[in-house]
Amino acid sequence: MSGQFHRTVAPGIEMRQFQPADAETVFAVVDRNRMHLRQWLPWVDSSHSPEDIRQFIGRVVAQFEADLGPNTGIWVDGVFAGNVGCHPIDWANRSCSVGYWIDAAQQGKGVITVCCAAMLEYLFEESRLHRVEIRCGTGNTRSCAIPERLGFTREGLLHGAEWVNDRWVDLLVWGITEEQWRAAARSKPYLPSTRMKPSLRPPA
Numbered sequence: 789m790s791g792q793f794h795r796t797v798a799p800g801i802e803m804r805q806f807q808p809a810d811a812e813t814v815f816a817v818v819d820r821n822r823m824h825l826r827q828w829l830p831w832v833d834s835s836h837s838p839e840d841i842r843q844f845i846g847r848v849v850a851q852f853e854a855d856l857g858p859n860t861g862i863w864v865d866g867v868f869a870g871n872v873g874c875h876p877i878d879w880a881n882r883s884c885s886v887g888y889w890i891d892a893a894q895q896g897k898g899v900i901t902v903c904c905a906a907m908l909e910y911l912f913e914e915s916r917l918h919r920v921e922i923r924c925g926t927g928n929t930r931s932c933a934i935p936e937r938l939g940f941t942r943e944g945l946l947h948g949a950e951w952v953n954d955r956w957v958d959l960l961v962w963g964i965t966e967e968q969w970r971a972a973a974r975s976k977p978y979l980p981s982t983r984m985k986p987s988l989r990p991p992a
């Protein structure tokens with residue numbers, strides 16, 4: 789697949805496929821959020837420079853071009869704020885898993901929830917996937933709240949499934965099928981701007 793993935797998810801919130809030119813900006817945000825991110829994301833301690841981020845972006849650009857799913861940066865009012873991305877799509881089973889993080893300064897505003905909702909819409913409506921998964925560390929309450937809010941089912945627990953810097957983390961597996969997503973999307977309309985916190989709503 790060639791081309792771009794670019795969405796205006798809500799007023800002031802944009803998602804777009806990472807590009808090599810984003811490396812310096814992304815590194816600066818990762819670098820000042822190390823303590824916030826490293827508790828749950830294993831790649832943070834090995835990201836030492838913009839070059840490490842450039843290599844990551846090279847991999848996710850290749851993934852997107854191979855039709856294995858987008859990995860996007862999130863911009864809030866034009867400022868880079870975080871990431872929602874697919875791990876490579878398993879086309880045999882039409883499934884993939886999704887991961888995310890956000891600048892601590894932008895937490896608590898619903899940005900990741902609405903960006904995940906937009907990613908799900910793309911994966912189910914345009915890519916015609918059958919299933920999407922999210923895995924969160926037990927104890928990562930903020931992360932687990934996202935699949936729960938979006939109508940995923942908590943399906944199981946993987947003991948000692950991920951080495952995060954200095955410890956084994958148990959992972960909760962959350963899943964949603966295309967049928968479940970359609971039902972959840974009907975009853976939980978997260979995309980409209982009316983659900984955003986006032987600071988992110990457009991002026992009246």
Ligand SMILES: CC(C)(COP(=O)(O)OP(=O)(O)OC[C@H]1O[C@@H](n2cnc3c(N)ncnc32)[C@H](O)[C@@H]1OP(=O)(O)O)[C@@H](O)C(=O)NCCC(=O)NCCS
Pocket residue numbers: 824825828829888889890891894895896897898899900901902923924925928930931934937978983984985
């Ligand atoms: C996990 C992480 C991305 C969650 O971020 P978050 O800001 O809590 O998530 P959201 O952006 O969806 O915001 C949700 C909050 O906005 C509120 N909100 C406001 N408008 C909303 C809307 N339209 N939709 C949903 N929630 C909305 C919710 O009520 C919630 O508030 P609360 O925290 O007071 O309960 C963040 O904590 C993080 O980056 N952690 C470190 C990295 C990490 O753990 N990544 C995940 C690994 S599995």
